[in-house]
Amino acid sequence: MSDRVLSPQELEAVLRQIGEERYHSLHPFHKLMYQGKLSRGQLQAWALNRYYYQCRIPIKDATLIARLPTPELRRAWRKRLHDHDGDAPDTGGIARWLKLTDGLGLDRDYVISTAGLLPITRFAVDAYVDIVRDRSILEGIASCLTELFSPTIIAERVGGMLANYDFITADTLGYFTPRLDQAPQDAEFALAYVKEHARTPEQQAAVQAVLRTKCDILWAMLDALHHAYVVPGLIPPGAFVPTAA
């Protein structure tokens, strides 16, 4: 922990450096994905597991809203509930993610049941919700700062997947298009909050630590997929097993 207080600009630079070093865009599973080197079954496993992340996001956000002290902050954060739960049936991020799992040929009820998850997916995602419930509001807000780094990974993912998998269409990947606008807006709000409110060495260390942990959560999710479905390919009992293509 730094002994001195970083300026807001220095803090931002340190936080961005964490992304440079730890964001899951660096993970071999992501690289295989956008390079077209995954099978349909491996992509199914990714979409199925990532669904759990998606469906817990509004839970995470409502958990934070329930702790925010003012209508102003709650209104700002409420945007995320709209983004993910939508404003009508079959709208919002969760519904769009189900279009992705549909497009990959997964049974929707099976996806929603989360019965086929890798256990590590559940542990990692639940750890994210726990952070927002149990740590300081500052850390809860800072935990979403991985959104600072998401436009690049989304661009790689969408471009690479459309180019390299003939069974994937732009419509199937419709989840990602609005995220290119939503995530930077959300990250900008959170970054401004963190730069304003992390004023002591302890607070600045805490926001760095929570952003590292959040990166670890996303990384662990790809680790679990890689180890179960790529190398060594050891699928845990009860988890989704791709059918031979």
Add this chain to the structure above:
Amino acid sequence: MSDRVLSPQELEAVLRQIGEERYHSLHPFHKLMYQGKLSRGQLQAWALNRYYYQCRIPIKDATLIARLPTPELRRAWRKRLHDHDGDAPDTGGIARWLKLTDGLGLDRDYVISTAGLLPITRFAVDAYVDIVRDRSILEGIASCLTELFSPTIIAERVGGMLANYDFITADTLGYFTPRLDQAPQDAEFALAYVKEHARTPEQQAAVQAVLRTKCDILWAMLDALHHAYVVPGLIPPGAFVPTAA
């Protein structure tokens, strides 16, 4: 607890009967209020204490949203966040309640600080949030069913206060107008949910019990005001003291 399962219609009748017997429209403090028999200081005490209820409502609702399992349910409940937190600065139920405390001549920062609350107000309101956090989702939803009974109390309150207090204007009471539409909509949704999901004697007993408890919470808030500011007029240490008119 009834041994047999009530039909949805029977359950609704039992729930409405609870309101007939226990809703705070029956409390002497409410009667004094709409009959024009309270002083400005007593009305200030009411508005100041009731502010704590208002400002915790979005916390209660976000707490429940964080537990609701589907985008559909969360979208339906999210309406309440809009109603109370508004969609822009100085909109929504909390902002409108502050117009009421302004209109009664209370200092806004003092109101928002909640420093002058009667301790019983805090305990009772916090008990409401605890119900929604800790009990079943069914009970959390049923706890709002007091909204079934609110149009009558609002009509009595607004009509009586406008007629009987020359320092109160329709603008000051602007909080209540939208509630005449919002509360029945909300109650209708919750009642339909409860009638559909309370299917065992245990569940039906639980929703009756939680509605009684919610009535007790509202009643206790008026008890505290009555005992502190009317009879015997024993104001607890630290709580708001009206200035002599």
